[in-house]
Every structure is written in C-alpha cells, then in structure tokens.
Amino acid sequence: xxxxxxxxxxxxxxxxxxSGVRVSAAQRGILIAMLIFTLMFVVYGWKQxxxxxxxxxxxxxxxxxxxxxxxxxxxxxxxxxGLDLSVGAIFVLSNCLASSVVVGGPVATxxxxxxxxxxxxxxxxxxxxxxxxxxLQPLIATLAMSAVYFGVSLAIRPQPGGSVNFELAxxxxxxxxxxxxxALLLLLVVVLIWIPYRRSVLGRASFxxxxxxxxxxxxxxxxxxxxxxxxxxxxxxxxxAGILLTAITYSGAAKISIANEYTLNSIGAVxxxxxxxxxxxxxxxxxxxxxxxxxxxxDLLIVFDINPVLQPLFVGIVLLVAVSLGSLRVxxxxxxxxxxx
Amino acid sequence: xxxxxxxxxxxDRATIIAFACIVILLLVGAAEEPAFLSPKxxxxxxxxxxxxxxxxxxxxxxxxxxxxDLSIPWTxxxxxxxxxxxxxxxxxxxxxxxxxxFGILCGALIGAVNGLGVAYLRAPAxxxxxxxxxxxxxxxxxxxxxxxxxxxxxxxxxxxxVGHLFPGIPNPLLIWIIMGGVVMFMLNRTTLGRQIYAIGTxxxxxxxxxxDTRKVVMxxxxxxxxxxxxxxxxxxxxxxxxxxxxxxxxxxPTIAAIILGGTNVLGGRGKYVGTVAGVILIxxxxxxxxxxxxxxxxxxxGIDIPADTFRQVVFGVxxxxxxxxxxRQQLVR
Numbered sequence: 001x002x003x004x005x006x007x008x009x010x011x012x013x014x015x016x017x018x019s020g021v022r023v024s025a026a027q028r029g030i031l032i033a034m035l036i037f038t039l040m041f042v043v044y045g046w047k048q049x050x051x052x053x054x055x056x057x058x059x060x061x062x063x064x065x066x067x068x069x070x071x072x073x074x075x076x077x078x079x080x081x082g083l084d085l086s087v088g089a090i091f092v093l094s095n096c097l098a099s100s101v102v103v104g105g106p107v108a109t110x111x112x113x114x115x116x117x118x119x120x121x122x123x124x125x126x127x128x129x130x131x132x133x134x135x136l137q138p139l140i141a142t143l144a145m146s147a148v149y150f151g152v153s154l155a156i157r158p159q160p161g162g163s164v165n166f167e168l169a170x171x172x173x174x175x176x177x178x179x180x181x182x183a184l185l186l187l188l189v190v191v192l193i194w195i196p197y198r199r200s201v202l203g204r205a206s207f208x209x210x211x212x213x214x215x216x217x218x219x220x221x222x223x224x225x226x227x228x229x230x231x232x233x234x235x236x237x238x239x240x241a242g243i244l245l246t247a248i249t250y251s252g253a254a255k256i257s258i259a260n261e262y263t264l265n266s267i268g269a270v271x272x273x274x275x276x277x278x279x280x281x282x283x284x285x286x287x288x289x290x291x292x293x294x295x296x297x298x299d300l301l302i303v304f305d306i307n308p309v310l311q312p313l314f315v316g317i318v319l320l321v322a323v324s325l326g327s328l329r330v331x332x333x334x335x336x337x338x339x340x341x
Numbered sequence: 342x343x344x345x346x347x348x349x350x351x352x353d354r355a356t357i358i359a360f361a362c363i364v365i366l367l368l369v370g371a372a373e374e375p376a377f378l379s380p381k382x383x384x385x386x387x388x389x390x391x392x393x394x395x396x397x398x399x400x401x402x403x404x405x406x407x408x409x410d411l412s413i414p415w416t417x418x419x420x421x422x423x424x425x426x427x428x429x430x431x432x433x434x435x436x437x438x439x440x441x442x443f444g445i446l447c448g449a450l451i452g453a454v455n456g457l458g459v460a461y462l463r464a465p466a467x468x469x470x471x472x473x474x475x476x477x478x479x480x481x482x483x484x485x486x487x488x489x490x491x492x493x494x495x496x497x498x499x500x501x502x503v504g505h506l507f508p509g510i511p512n513p514l515l516i517w518i519i520m521g522g523v524v525m526f527m528l529n530r531t532t533l534g535r536q537i538y539a540i541g542t543x544x545x546x547x548x549x550x551x552x553d554t555r556k557v558v559m560x561x562x563x564x565x566x567x568x569x570x571x572x573x574x575x576x577x578x579x580x581x582x583x584x585x586x587x588x589x590x591x592x593x594p595t596i597a598a599i600i601l602g603g604t605n606v607l608g609g610r611g612k613y614v615g616t617v618a619g620v621i622l623i624x625x626x627x628x629x630x631x632x633x634x635x636x637x638x639x640x641x642x643g644i645d646i647p648a649d650t651f652r653q654v655v656f657g658v659x660x661x662x663x664x665x666x667x668x669r670q671q672l673v674r
Contacts, residue, residue, distance in 0.1 A: 134664070140660075144664075147654070151650040151653030152650070264471055267471060313483065316474070323464040323468050323472060327464045339463060340554065
C-alpha cells in the first residue's frame with residue numbers, strides 16, 4: 001500500500017524514461033504542458049515588437065493566474081473521477097462578494113477576505129455533500145448548483161460595480177524584481193494547499209477513488225470525506241481566483257458568460273495539464289501550466305494579428321485536439337472489446 | 342399484450358411524480374390567479390414548451406446512450422443564425438426556400454462531429470461536446486463579425502413558429518407532437534430504439550451481439566444536433582430574428598427536463614413521456630416565477646433582488662430537490 005501511494009502516481013504504472021530519470025505519467029503531463037507553454041511564450045515574446053518587458057510578463061501572469069487558480073479548483077474533483085461545472089459560478093460569486101466586502105481598512109479587508117474564502121469553501125462543501133450523501137451525478141448536481149450560485153451573485157451585484165481595497169489590489173497585481181506577485185500567489189497556493197493536500201490521507205484517498213472507487217471502498221478508504229474535501233477545496237480555490245479577479249478589475253460583475261468561459265477553459269487547462277478525465281491520475285501543478293497554455297493561445301492570436309473574436313474558436317479547437325490526442329490510445333488497443341465499456 | 346398495458350408501461354414513477362407536480366403547481370397558481378387554469382394560458386404554455394420539447398427530444402436520445410450533449414446552446418444558435426443567414430451562402434433565391442433545411446443541416450453537422458469524437462475517437466462526451474460548443478460559438482462570432490449577415494427570419498420560419506396550420510394548435514406544438522410520436526415509436530418499436538437502450542445499459546454487450554454501436558451513437562448525436570438546430574430555427578421565427586446568445590438559456594432547462602422526467606443520467610433507462618412531463622413542468626415553473634414575481638415581496642421588505650436571481654435559484658433548488666427524491670444513484674458496493 002505504502003509503495004503504491006508513496007510514488008507520485010498511484011494510477012496505472014505508466015512510466016517513461018526521459019534522459020535517464022524515471023517520471024510518472026502525471027509528471028510527464030506536467031513536463032509536456034511546461035514545454036508547450038515555454039515554446040508558445042518564447043514565440044509570443046519573439047513576435048512582440050518590444051520584446052519581453054517585465055510589464056508584459058506581469059500582465060500575462062495576472063491573466064494566467066486567474067485561470068490557473070480556477071483550473072486547480074477543477075483538478076481536485078476530476079481526480080476523484082467527478083467534475084465541477086460550478087467552478088465558474090463560484091468564481092463569479094466570490095468576485096461579486098469580494099467587490100462588496102474586501103474594502104476599508106486593513107482589519108475590514110482581512111475579515112472580508114476570510115468571509116469570501118469561507119463562502120467559497122461553503123459552496124464547494126454544498127456541492128460535495130449533495131454529490132456524496134444525495135448520491136447525485138456530479139455533472140448534474142454542479143450544473144444545477146451553478147445556477148443557484150449565479151443567482152446569488154446576481155442578488156449581490158445586480159449591476160457591475162463595487163470597489164476593493166486599492167492598496168491590496170495593487171499589491172496583488174504588481175511585480176517585484178520582474179517576478180509577478182500573482183506567480184508568487186500561485187506558488188503559495190501550491191505550497192500551502194496543493195502539496196499538503198496531495199500528501200494527506202484524504203488527498204491520497206481521492207486519487208485512489210479516481211482509480212477505482214470500488215477498490216478504494218474495499219480497502220477501507222474514507223470515500224465520503226475525501227470526496228467532500230475535494231469539492232470543498234475546489235470551492236476555496238475558486239474563491240481565491242474570485243478575489244484575484246476583483247483585485248485586477250477593481251470591481252465585481254455577475255456575468256454568466258464569464259462563469260461559462262472559466263468553467264470551459266478550466267476543463268481545457270486540466271486536460272492539457274495531463275490530468276486524466278477518468279480520474280486517479282494527474283496534478284494541479286500540471287493544470288497551472290495548462291491554464292497558461294490556454295491563455296497564451298489568446299495572446300498568440302493578437303501578435304499574429306488574428307481577429308481576437310476568434311478566441312473561443314481556437315480555445316475550442318485546442319480543447320478538442322487535446323481530448324482527441326488522449327484518445328489516441330484507441331489505436332493502440334489490440335483487443336477491440338476493450339474499446340467498449 | 343393489452344393496449345392499456347402498453348400505455349401504462351410508459352408511465353414510470355418519475356413521470357407520475359412530474360405530472361403530479363405540474364397539477365399541483367397549476368392548482369397553487371390558480372389559488373392566487375384563476376387565469377392559470379384557463380385553456381388560453383395552458384395552450385400558450387404548451388406553445389412555449391414546444392421549443393424546449395424539440396431540443397430535449399434529441400438530447401434525450403444522447404442521454405439514453407449514457408452520453409451527454411453540452412453543445413446545445415450554440416447548436417441552437419447555429420440553427421437560428423444559419424437559417425436566417427442562408428441567403429448569404431445559397432444566394433437570395435435558394436436561401437429563402439432552403440433556409441430551414443439549411444439551418445437544421447448545419448446543426449446536424451455539429452452533431453456529426455460530436456458523434457465522430459465520442460463514438461469513434463472515444464473522447465468523453467462531456468468534454469468533447471463542451472469543446473464543440475466553443476467551436477460553434479467561435480464560428481458564429483466570426484460569421485457575424487466578418488460581414489453583416491441577414492438576421493431576419495423568413496416568412497416561412499415565422500409561420501412555423503407562430504402560425505396555426507390547424508386552428509387551435511400552434512405550429513411548434515404540432516411539430517413537437519409529430520416529432521414526439523416518431524421518437525416514441527422509434528424507441529419502443531424499432532431495432533434502433535432497442536439498441537439505444539441496450540447501449541446505455543452496457544455498450545460492450547451490444548457490440549458482442551453484433552451491433553455496430555458506434556453507428557448508433559453517431560446517429561443519436563446527429564439527431565441531437567438537428568433537433569437543437571430545429572429549436573434554433575423555431576426561436577428565430579418566434580423572435581423574428583436570430584441573435585448570438587439565443588441558445589444560452591436552454592442548456593440547464595433541457596437537461597433538467599430530461600432528468601426530471603426520470604431518464605437515468607447514466608443511460609439505459611427513461612421514457613419519452615417522462616421527458617414530455619419534464620418539459621411541461623419546467624416551462625410552467627418558469628412561467629409561474631415570472632407571473633408571481635417573488636422579488637416584489639422582498640422589495641416590500643426593502644431588499645432589492647433582481648428577478649433573474651429567483652429564476653436561477655429556484656431552478657437549481659427544484660432540480661436538486663426532485664433529483665434527491667427519485668434521481669439518486671444506487672450504491673455500487
């Protein structure tokens with residue numbers, strides 16, 4: 001048991017060798033996503049007339065970090081073989097809430113941030129409880145709950161507007177010595193949330209559930225708690241993203257298009273980041289790079305002078321290609337019966 | 342087999358609960374406003390329900406297979422916008438005549454790509470159709486951004502959406518009735534129908550029985566795309582024009598109507614009558630919320646809440662609540 005879970009990947013032992021170092025499939029996913037991102041970003045910087053200025057890197061990091069956080073939020077349920085179609089709605093809800101409460105002096109701002117984070121955690125926990133104890137399909141449950149969360153965000157902010165603690169907002173979106181603070185925020189989230197979660201009993205349990213829920217149950221793994229924790233943390237991460245959005249835009253807006261866009265792109269980022277949609281294999285770190293890949297697609301459209309309204313088209317195509325590449329295994333299957341469930 | 346037995350088998354528990362909810366909703370509404378029980382109001386509701394019913398018909402087939410089609414919002418958009426913009430592709434003469442089939446064909450094409458991805462590439466339907474939705478959106482944005490397309494509905498589309506071929510029955514309702522009849526016959530009385538249910542239960546077993554299951558999956562996705570596009574055509578006729586986000590409010594209601602009608606999300610189980618009940622239930626619920634206007638009560642208390650909040654929250658809560666009553670999965674342990 002300890003050996004199987006001690007390595008990064010408890011899923012099928014897909015190992016490949018890169019320059020003598022053995023890496024798991026999840027690590028390979030991260031590496032590929034990093035590689036694609038680096039390539040795309042180099043092309044972007046090279047095509048850019050002014051070259052890569054710290055200012056530009058900062059803007060790119062801010063945009064990427066938003067999606068990266070939502071994508072991390074999406075990763076946790078997907079690892080348990082679930083899905084969270086409400087991450088976009090929780091993200092928007094936190095944005096609307098933060099634009100009302102993250103204001104005023106340092107004490108009020110801190111309390112406001114804690115409130116937003118708690119609300120995110122609560123939304124995620126509601127998802128988890130409904131899915132675990134209500135025994136509903138994650139897809140339907142989170143789709144229905146996303147309507148509820150979006151309705152609440154409309155009630156908080158019927159018209160776009162609101163405000164934010166400007167000092168905090170500027171601090172969050174600036175960079176020091178060309179290192180964007182949002183990148184540090186991502187690092188902080190990885191170190192404080194993802195790695196402890198990944199190493200905790202419930203975190204490892206969620207990987208086991210994703211691989212085979214029945215086997216996990218037979219091994220006495222706390223399935224219910226692990227699933228609820230995955231959805232709750234997902235809500236928390238989406239709320240962090242919501243606060244960041246408020247810091248970037250200085251305001252809140254309840255727009256269904258934003259919620260839908262982020263939900264869609266988060267799934268795309270998770271897929272590009274090498275996380276299996278069938279659960280049990282992957283990493284939130286991969287999703288971060290997946291998110292940056294998705295964002296750089298948009299930036300590349302601009303430098304190559306392609307109409308930016310075409311962005312959804314390219315994002316959709318990237319998603320379709322990523323999913324289809326994953327299905328190349330169909331070609332390798334020798335026994336035709338294995339194709340069918 | 343007696344004919345009453347055949348009819349009785351169409352009504353499972355979920356269908357009966359859904360129909361009961363419709364009656365209760367109407368009675369509660371009538372206590373507040375007697376007009377809720379007038380034939381005029383009910384016919385009007387059925388007219389509105391037909392738009393949802395047509396798209397739900399196609400999506401139900403996909404759900405029966407154990408897959409899902411999340412590309413319906415923009416497939417509806419494609420149907421409407423391609424039908425109204427057909428003159429730009431087919432010339433002014435053919436564009437008017439063939440507007441409706443052209444719109445539906447474009448929807449069927451999107452369905453075909455979905456089918457290709459899901460059936461042949463074995464990509465997860467949820468993600469693939471979500472990606473297809475974005476692609477359809479991108480194409481439509483390009484379509485409207487590149488040049489100014491014709492967005493007016495043709496005379497025929499208008500007639501389809503608001504006219505009455507038979508006095509008393511609006512055309513969309515007639516279309517839904519015919520379509521529903523065909524699909525019910527298909528599901529209950531043909532090989533294809535049996536195969537759809539069987540694939541939803543276990544595709545591997547159906548494959549071993551010598552059925553080309555991939556073809557069946559493909560057919561269902563094509564039908565789903567065509568149905569969504571047909572709804573788009575009807576909606577464009579109804580509003581007399583097409584616009585970009587016309588399909589956006591339809592994703593959740595469509596899936597909700599099917600699930601509330603007792604169709605199993607994992608496939609293999611569900612009756613078309615249930616979907617009919619679900620569609621009517623959702624439509625009446627939406628109508629009630631806009632008539633009763635719960636935000637007025639809150640406004641009296643000094644709390645200003647937009648009407649859309651109630652629509653969204655009540656919608657989500659009702660779906661979760663009803664699913665908790667009869668949509669729970671078995672514990673597989």
